[in-house]
């Protein structure tokens with residue numbers, strides 16, 4: 605089993621210490637970054653991820669990708685599609701990630717990927733990656749509980765299903781399983797960039813991921829780690845979590 609590591613948060617390179625993956629077979633993707641705006645730079649960063657995911661699926665394996673943000677899921681989905689697999693999306697996240705460029709009040713681009721997968725702002729990233737966008741009923745959002753008003757409004761009138769980790773209603777077909785680790789209650793996972801409380805326990809999230817993997821329908825797994833560089837004690841918790849998620 606190989607883990608594909610993209611050690612970036614958006615276009616910012618992160619230190620190796622941010623990804624405690626020892627004991628796992630890791631291949632890091634570290635392309636040269638071109639100039640341009642953040643979307644152009646991220647698209648360049650993601651191009652080899654698209655190819656690597658497609659190559660692994662063509663070779664008969666299930667890609668497991670780890671990075672510092674949720675945007676990477678767009679590259680993983682594009683790679684799955686490039687391999688000829690028409691996947692639905694299961695999105696574990698404390699946040700909705702359904703902003704458009706216009707609706708985002710923070711401007712944080714990591715708050716937009718699920719909405720781009722569903723067809724918003726496609727010129728910025730999906731088109732550059734060759735990503736075919738999905739209808740809303742092919743996406744399920746799991747345990748999102750920190751929604752900005754524009755996100756709540758969008759979700760209220762969309763066909764995106766929402767469910768808790770303990771009762772995930774899977775969409776049809778093969779799956780891209782995206783896990784933003786911040787779906788876990790922030791009290792159990794230190795150092796998150798966007799900590800949210802009142803969430804499921806770490807063990808409940810891991811158990812849910814294992815149940816979904818056991819269906820045999822997961823075409824690719826994408827784990828996003830939007831956390832700060834580790835402080836004392838963080839490493840052990842993070843390493844154990846990544847191992848439990850990636851070896852499911």
Ligand SMILES: NC(=[NH2+])NCCC[C@H](N)C(=O)O
Pocket residue numbers: 674697699700701703708710711712714715716750751752784786798830
């Ligand atoms: N997957 C995440 N951590 N997303 C954070 C998004 C935070 C907030 N909703 C924003 O768009 O600024």
